[in-house]
Amino acid sequence: MIPSENPGGIVPRMDAYPPRLMLPLAEHAGPSDFREPTLRWHVLWTRSNCEQLVYEQLSVQGFELWLPMLDKWARRKHVRVPFRAPMFPGYLFVREAVDRTSYTEISRTRGMVRILGERWDKLATVPDREIEAIRQVHESDTPGVPHAYLQEGQRVRITKGPLTDVEGFFVKTDARKGLLVLSIEMLRRSLAVKVNRGMVVAI
DSSP states (O other): OOOSSSSOOOOOOTTTHHHHGGGESSTOOOOOEEEEEOOOEEEEESSTTTTHHHHHHHTTTTEEEEEOOOEEEETTEEEEEEEEEEETEEEEEEEEOOHHHHHHHHHHHEHHHESBBBBBBOOOOOOHHHHHHHHHHTTTTOOOOEOOOSSSEEEEEOOSSTTTOEEEEEEEEEESEEEEEEEEETEEEEEEEEEEGEEEEEE
16 A cells, blocks of 8 residues: 555544534424434535645535545656555545535635536535445555446445445456446546455345
């Protein structure tokens, strides 16, 4: 595993349910009469090479962010040098119950283009299962590589090892091995990891 100055992992939010998001249903509502905000994953579209800049600014403000990274190599002066790069260039993810205030805070961040969606109250969301599958790969240190976006194929589930219960498309590469392809459908981007055929079952 190549060392990283920034693990690009989840930054816990100290105030996961801030007061501004707690909406009373009645004037004299009790604790059980309040609606908890729904935390969903949203996609932040950044300017070129600004993923880290946006990540650092919003993490200081307490937002729960995820910037998955990949280990890559570059050739400099005939020498191969390791470096870390965003798994999905130009994008990172925030888990937030977005209201007008938080939408404005995020949108005004230096390096941001916009949050994907029509407007602040009609934002696009990423299903938890897609985020969790790629997070599990990321946190297991299983090498992953970008892959052509897949919409169809044989869906499988991993039955053993650090990726147990991860689901995705299986692409056969030889009699004993294949690729497990995971996707963020909204971005039409996919990531592939090598797996043994004996570790997967069709679903």
